[in-house]
Amino acid sequence: MKRARQVRTPVSSKSDAILARMRGDTRAYRALATILLLSQGLLFITTTGYDTAIQTVWQSALMLALPAFLLLIVWQGIRRGFDSVLGKIALISLFPNLILDASLLLGALTGLMTFQIPTISYVVCCLFISLICLMISACGRRNGVAYGASAIRYVLLFLLLLALIGLLPDAKISRLAPVLGAGLWQTATSALEGMGSVWSVSLLFVLPAISLAKAEKQAYLIKPFRASWCYVLLFVLLCALWGLFYALIRPWQPTATLTMGERLNALFAFNPSVMLSEASLLLWLLGLPLGLSATLTVGEKLMHHCFDHLPRAFCLLPVLLPALILTLIFQENLLSALSPLMPYRFAVSLVSGILLLIASHQEVRS
């Protein structure tokens, strides 16, 4: 953990050191936001996208670029206003999104683990995962989760590509045909359902702004984040690639009866190599807990930013507890219960962005 936080950039003065550390922190938080974004995108394709769009699920993933870039345009304009009352209200309004994300990630991970080890009860597994993620977020250093996520970002990318390359022998171009599937409207409907998964674009901007120390924040606020579109493009391309392989493999007949564990495991069952198949499962087993810890950390940062007198460990609970309760209530039906709410995460993020934009303008004017 100590090594992960070390800054190796040579510096000549204290201000340089602050700037270098600020850059490192910012990069780590953007990596964390991208991992959150990607985990929601991949889960959307695996859980609902493929069932609706089937062989055009990759087109539906490409269509996600539209809401993602719309959010990017709105959030890119926000440089100030995070400390104003309106800004804090806007940030707090992101909590329902975090709770939904955390429930989905917790439900997915519990579903996968109970599928792999059926003798573990769903409740015990769910509580255990929550406890682990709570401890990771609570016991870590101030930017520990972000640096941890940043450190394994290439491992996750490698596992994702490994999983897909292992599936190549079974992939067939002809399974993409007819190329428009049930029609463009059906694909667009699927994309609308997945629109909520892009809400984390806002975190690319929120996390560095609320996590940096005050001295660093001034430096951050001066420099605009021009490369943000690269992160969004990476998200869209990886989601489209993931969706493309679902179309090329066609792992199951669209049906609502599949459990979460079966869905997460289904694609890898077509991997001819047992070793590659097991390695591919690591993608979920690493990515989902990391995503959940990241969600809790984001919740903690938002709470701490808005109510700075609250203890840090307490700030994790407003996201974890509702998510845990939702997961324990609905268990295997979690997906069908939360699906109608999922697209609204986009609207919440958009409204929050607009509020912050207003707050930012007010601050500039004053």
Next chain:
Amino acid sequence: MRKCLALFLLLCVSLITLSGCVDPEMERQTFAICMSLDQADNGITLAIQAPKNGQVTTDGNPQNYEIISVTAVDLISALHLLSVTTPYPINYSQMRIIVFSNDVVQNESFYALLTTLESLRTMRAQATLLISVGDAQDILKKQTPDFGMRLSTHLDTLFSLLQAECILPVCTLSECIRDLRLGQIDPLITVCAVNPSLDQDSQSSSGSSDQSGGDSGGASPAMAIGEPWNSTLLPSDLQAGMLPRTGENPVEMIGAVALSGGKPAGVLTASECQLSLLAIKEATMRISMQEDTLQLQLLIPKTSLLMEDLPALESLLAKLLAMNVDALGFGEQVAMLFTTDDDFLAYDFSARYQSASVVVLPQ
């Protein structure tokens, strides 16, 4: 200090919940290697073959494997009966082959049987499907891996070699379900049979002492595994259960059953099966559609092995058309000509396939 304590507690909880100790131990599970399904008077007979628990099975001696069978009205009941009558939990994660008797495939819904098997949590999706000539359970009883090899290794090696050489079709549980569901290609399933001339039980009952299977001196050089034998086509008269060879293993796997609409439509001989698989691998398919006429074109590269016997390929295609079996996957090519699923369904390829003309063209 507090963090250390927290980590220690976390480790303790992990040891209890994630160590896998809650799962039955390895030696207290029954790992089924093979499965068979036969038609019985009052339903289905399901059998599994598994290594005997607690025994170190380093070779393929049939005595090291046990066959357990149950009979029930349907597959779900049979699976349930099997699980409640076997002392140790059955684990299907090492399943290598699932043998269906021809009667079962004819009389039951094959797709429903496959989806039921796939729904078993531990079932191995890559288990190879076979259709037996005669009793499927007999295949399990009689199979003896050559050279004392372990049964699972024997089957893995055999399939990987013969499938790579386009002798046997690759038809696993998950792939067959997908092909039947999509309906754009008809699956081919390997035929297996017991060679009576190599079966010691049948020989002892008939009083015969001859161990050789037919004309052993005339065994085809094409069957000499390990040699560069992929440069020739198989002889046309090879059939599972009647191969002219000697050996300890009386079970033979060669040729394929062609399915149409999930039901067996006919049997392809070893050479026909090889031609089909080579055509899928090497030939290019092209479709010509003009109003009501459909022409399926198969373009053969000049360097292909298929060029050696074009008349045989043409007669194979005619046979497949007559059986209404699209084993080569023309349906997939036709689907690519349509932009939406509705257009493709409206075209009704499966109804037009039988009346289509097939042309083989050297490229």
